Structures are given as structure tokens and as C-alpha cells.
Amino acid sequence: xxxxxxxxxxxxxxxxxxxxxxxxxxxxxxxxxxxxxxxxxxxxxxxxxxxxxxxxxxxxxxxxxxxxxxxxxxxxxxxxxxxxxxxxxxxxxxxxxxxxxxxxxxxxxxxxxxxxxxxxxxxxxxxxxxxxxxxxxxxxxxxxxxxxxxxxxxxxxxxxxxxxxxxxxxxxxxxxxxxxxxxxxxxxxxxxxxxxxxxxxxxxxxxxxxxxxxxxxxxxxxxxxxxxxxxxxxxxxxxxxxxxxxxxx
Amino acid sequence: xxxxxxxxxxxxxxxxxxxxxxxxxxxxxxxxxxxxxxxxxxxxxxxxxxxxxxxxxxxxxxxxxxxxxxxxxxxxxxxxxxxxxxxxxxxxxxxxxxxxxxxxxxxxxxxxxxxxxxxxxxxxxxxxxxxxxxxxxxxxxxxxxxxxxxxxxxxxxxxxxxxxxxxxxxxxxxxxxxxxxxxxxxxxxxxxxxxxxxxxxxxxxxxxxxxxxxxxxxxxxxxxxxxxxxxxxxxxxxxxxxxxxxxxx
Numbered sequence: 001x002x003x004x005x006x007x008x009x010x011x012x013x014x015x016x017x018x019x020x021x022x023x024x025x026x027x028x029x030x031x032x033x034x035x036x037x038x039x040x041x042x043x044x045x046x047x048x049x050x051x052x053x054x055x056x057x058x059x060x061x062x063x064x065x066x067x068x069x070x071x072x073x074x075x076x077x078x079x080x081x082x083x084x085x086x087x088x089x090x091x092x093x094x095x096x097x098x099x100x101x102x103x104x105x106x107x108x109x110x111x112x113x114x115x116x117x118x119x120x121x122x123x124x125x126x127x128x129x130x131x132x133x134x135x136x137x138x139x140x141x142x143x144x145x146x147x148x149x150x151x152x153x154x155x156x157x158x159x160x161x162x163x164x165x166x167x168x169x170x171x172x173x174x175x176x177x178x179x180x181x182x183x184x185x186x187x188x189x190x191x192x193x194x195x196x197x198x199x200x201x202x203x204x205x206x207x208x209x210x211x212x213x214x215x216x217x218x219x220x221x222x223x224x225x226x227x228x229x230x231x232x233x234x235x236x237x238x239x240x241x242x243x244x245x246x247x248x249x
Numbered sequence: 250x251x252x253x254x255x256x257x258x259x260x261x262x263x264x265x266x267x268x269x270x271x272x273x274x275x276x277x278x279x280x281x282x283x284x285x286x287x288x289x290x291x292x293x294x295x296x297x298x299x300x301x302x303x304x305x306x307x308x309x310x311x312x313x314x315x316x317x318x319x320x321x322x323x324x325x326x327x328x329x330x331x332x333x334x335x336x337x338x339x340x341x342x343x344x345x346x347x348x349x350x351x352x353x354x355x356x357x358x359x360x361x362x363x364x365x366x367x368x369x370x371x372x373x374x375x376x377x378x379x380x381x382x383x384x385x386x387x388x389x390x391x392x393x394x395x396x397x398x399x400x401x402x403x404x405x406x407x408x409x410x411x412x413x414x415x416x417x418x419x420x421x422x423x424x425x426x427x428x429x430x431x432x433x434x435x436x437x438x439x440x441x442x443x444x445x446x447x448x449x450x451x452x453x454x455x456x457x458x459x460x461x462x463x464x465x466x467x468x469x470x471x472x473x474x475x476x477x478x479x480x481x482x483x484x485x486x487x488x489x490x491x492x493x494x495x496x497x498x
Contacts, residue, residue, distance in 0.1 A: 068472060069472045069473050089338075093479055093482065096473060096474075096475050096476060096479050097473070097475070097479070097483070098471070098473055136474065136476065137473045137474045137475065137476075138473060138474050139473065177493055177494055177496075178494060178496070180490075180494055181490065181494040181495045181496075221489075222347070222489040222490075222493045222494065223317060223318045223493065224318050224345060224346070224347055224386045224387060224388065225345075225385065225386045225387050226345050226346070226386065227345060227385065227386075230342055230345050230346070230482075233342065233479075233482040233483075233486060234346070234482075234486040234489070234490075237482060237483040237486035237487055237490070238486055238487070238490040238494070240470075240471040240483070241429075241430065241471075241483075241486070241487040241490055241491070242490070244426055244471045244472065245426055245427060245429055245430040245471065245487070246430045247426075247427070247430075
């Protein structure tokens with residue numbers, strides 16, 4: 001059943017008013033009276049709904065649906081701005097893999113330099129990508145996207161997290177192979193994790209120092225060198241595997 | 250240091266003869282006498298090499314480099330043909346993540362239908378993508394690509410593997426969450442694993458039956474619904490995490 005994120009509060013019957021969603025429901029999906037879908041309201045409440053009045057766009061909320069698709073920890077992914085539209089690929093896949101928030105920041109060695117106007121435009125595009133991916137992967141929550149103008153903003157937020165992990169290629173080259181597993185094995189439900197991934201050219205020694213000073217752990221992702229956009233897939237898959245399939249404790 | 254796959258046998262000095270590589274070394278990389286790179290020969294032998302004669306394209310093999318970048322198990326990824334150029338994205342990322350072989354096959358519900366000519370063209374393109382990714386991620390081996398014309402060819406090869414895992418969305422929906430971890434926890438070094446991933450529309454009940462009859466295990470990849478091209482990233486990351494970071498005995 002198709003799923004859509006809608007603004008709350010939960011009211012029954014529920015009237016859809018967002019233009020984009022109306023267009024999608026009736027021009028793309030060609031929804032008919034009597035047909036069903038799932039609405040996810042702001043607070044993460046999921047309801048199975050049936051179209052009961054086409055003209056007034058009224059849906060009857062038939063039954064609540066379990067919200068059980070989220071990772072047990074809240075994961076924020078912070079990526080240094082990569083080239084081209086790679087951040088869109090990362091945002092789409094990270095959303096499928098359960099990310100809670102996606103941040104971009106200007107890495108010291110990021111090739112691209114985006115001004116405030118460009119960032120606002122990119123952010124808008126990324127939010128659409130994330131919305132589509134969250135609906136398709138049946139997420140309970142819509143991941144938030146924020147593109148930062150400076151690395152100082154990122155550093156100031158380190159204290160909001162229980163664990164900060166930095167994907168670090170040099171760790172992989174040096175044969176470091178167990179820190180990620182140790183860190184993930186100690187996570188408990190409800191904790192907040194920040195994942196930091198550099199740009200194509202990597203993170204500078206200065207950046208690495210400033211992360212370590214603030215308590216970040218440098219982790220290798222196996223012996224192969226992963227591209228900047230591949231590291232988030234590995235990290236998020238490993239978190240799901242450790243917490244959802246293996247199960248900590 | 251840049252890495253390149255070259256045909257064996259290992260001879261010292263080594264003369265490069267492949268046209269594509271010559272063009273890359275001297276037109277793109279603008280290699281000068283005295284500069285170094287790494288050659289990986291057919292058998293997986295890695296050598297640090299220095300250009301000693303620009304005109305004869307002769308390299309001195311200075312020292313052998315450890316070949317320690319491969320997963321401890323040999324993983325073959327078989328993807329039902331997806332739409333567009335998604336298989337290229339999968340091949341690139343799977344190579345970075347350590348896949349040993351990449352196969353494509355026509356899924357019953359694959360939207361695209363490729364004839365032999367189209368398959369040959371696609372295979373050629375995929376091999377280039379895989380070569381680039383294998384060089385960049387410093388693999389010891391070049392993953393092989395093969396696009397099959399029928400699913401019968403795929404089924405006939407099941408007996409070549411110690412473990413066949415099928416990514417199965419319905420397992421995720423039904424809340425199945427531990428089979429993948431159980432299966433990966435039992436792997437031992439040197440074993441051969443086949444990963445089977447369906448197309449956008451999923452695998453048909455008939456396909457699922459024919460896989461199960463031949464001993465395949467259906468595994469869920471966490472509670473979220475992953476797109477066809479995202480499932481391989483999850484599976485390969487989980488295999489690396491379990492075997493290389495957690496470490497099976």
C-alpha cells in the first residue's frame with residue numbers, strides 16, 4: 001500500500017490539502033473512492049486510510065498501523081559536500097537505510113564551494129529526494145535535511161550526540177579493523193549517533209584533530225578504499241545489521 | 250599510489266602494451282620517468298613499479314605489495330536486470346565493497362528485456378565500470394562480470410556455492426530479522442556465497458520456490474523496504490562487517 005507523509009494533527013475524517021500530494025494522488029496514482037493508502041502524520045503516527053469523498057478529498061482513517069520501521073538509535077549523517085549530484089544518491093540510499101537526519105557541510109578539501117543561495121536550492125532538491133525515498137521504504141519518520149554553511153556549525157553540535165564516528169580511510173590502510181564493531185556493539189536503544197564522512201579528497205589532518213579533540217572516534221570500514229558516497233551505505237548497513245539483525249545485548 | 254590491473258606473467262622489467270592503459274598513463278596521468286604506481290597481475294600479485302624507460306614503456310618492479318584487500322569469502326552477486334543504468338551503480342559499489350563476481354539474469358518480473366546483442370554491449374560497459382572501481386578501491390582481484398540470458402543458467406550454478414542467500418522483501422515485512430546474521434555467523438574463510446537480488450517488482454513466488462528447492466535461504470535486510478539496487482550494498486556491507494570487523498572464528 002502506498003504511503004504518504006502528511007501534516008498533523010490526526011483528524012478523522014482527514015482532508016488532504018497539500019497541492020503536491022493532491023496532484024500525485026489524482027494525476028499520477030489516479031486514486032478512486034474506496035481505495036486505500038497509508039498516511040504518516042507529523043508525530044510518526046501511521047494510519048491506513050480510505051478515500052470516502054473524492055470532491056472534498058476526505059479520507060476515513062480506518063486503523064492505526066504499527067510504526068516499527070525505525071532504527072533503535074537516531075543516526076545523523078554529516079557529509080562533506082561531494083562533487084556533482086552524489087549527495088542526492090547518498091540522501092536517497094541513507095533514507096532507505098534508516099538515517100534520522102542528513103547534514104551537509106563544507107569540507108576543507110571539498111572541491112565544490114556552494115554559496116547560501118545554491119545551498120538553499122540544493123536543500124530543497126534533497127528534501128524531495130528524501131521524501132520520495134522515505135515513502136517508498138515505508139519509514140515512520142521523515143529524515144530532516146540541513147545544509148550547513150560552515151564547519152563551525154557542525155562542530156558546535158557534537159555535544160548533542162552520544163557517539164561520533166568518523167569514516168577514516170587512513171585507519172583502513174593501517175589495518176584498523178575492530179573499532180567500528182566495538183563502538184556499535186556498545187550502543188543502546190535511544191542513543192544518538194553522528195556519522196562523519198569526508199569529501200572525495202578525504203578529511204584534512206586539521207579536521208581530524210578537531211573531531212578527535214571533541215571526542216570523535218576514527219573508524220575504518222574494512223580493508224578496501226570506499227568512495228566518499230559509498231562509506232555512508234557501509235556505516236548505515238553495519239548499524240542496522242548490528243542493532244536490528246544481530247541485536248545488541 | 251595509483252593501481253592498475255595488467256596481464257601476467259610477472260616479468261621484471263615489465264613492459265606495458267595495452268592501448269587503453271598506455272593512453273591513461275601518458276595522456277591522463279602524464280606519468281614521468283622515475284614515478285611509481287602499483288601493478289596487479291593476473292594471479293593477484295601486486296608490485297610497486299617505477300617507470301624507468303618512457304620510450305619503451307618499461308617499469309622496474311621494485312617490491313611486492315601485500316595482497317590483503319579481499320573478503321575472506323568469495324561472494325557472487327546475481328542481480329535480476331533492473332531498469333536503466335542501475336546495474337552500473339550496483340557493479341561499481343559492489344566492487345568497492347569486495348564482490349568477487351557480478352552476474353545479471355532476467356528476472357520473471359524484470360521490466361527490461363535484453364537480447365544477446367544488448368547484453369554483450371552492457372557487459373562490456375559493466376566491465377569498464379568494475380575495472381575503474383577495482384583500481385580505485387585497491388582490490389587484489391578484478392571482479393568478473395557475466396550477463397546471463399536465462400534464469401536456467403543461474404539455477405544450474407547453485408551447486409557451486411556453499412551458501413545461497415536471497416534478499417526477500419516479504420521476510421522483512423513479516424518481521425524476520427535474524428536469518429542473515431545466523432547465516433553469516435557460520436561462514437568460514439574460503440567459502441563461496443551467492444547473493445540473489447530481484448528486480449524493482451520483486452521476485453515471483455515461482456522464482457522463490459525454485460530457489461528454495463535448491464537450498465537457498467530467504468533473508469530479510471531489516472524492517473525497511475530497500476530498493477533493488479540498495480539491497481546489494483546492505484548485503485555486502487553486512488558480510489564485510491561480520492567477517493572483517495566482528496571477525497568469525
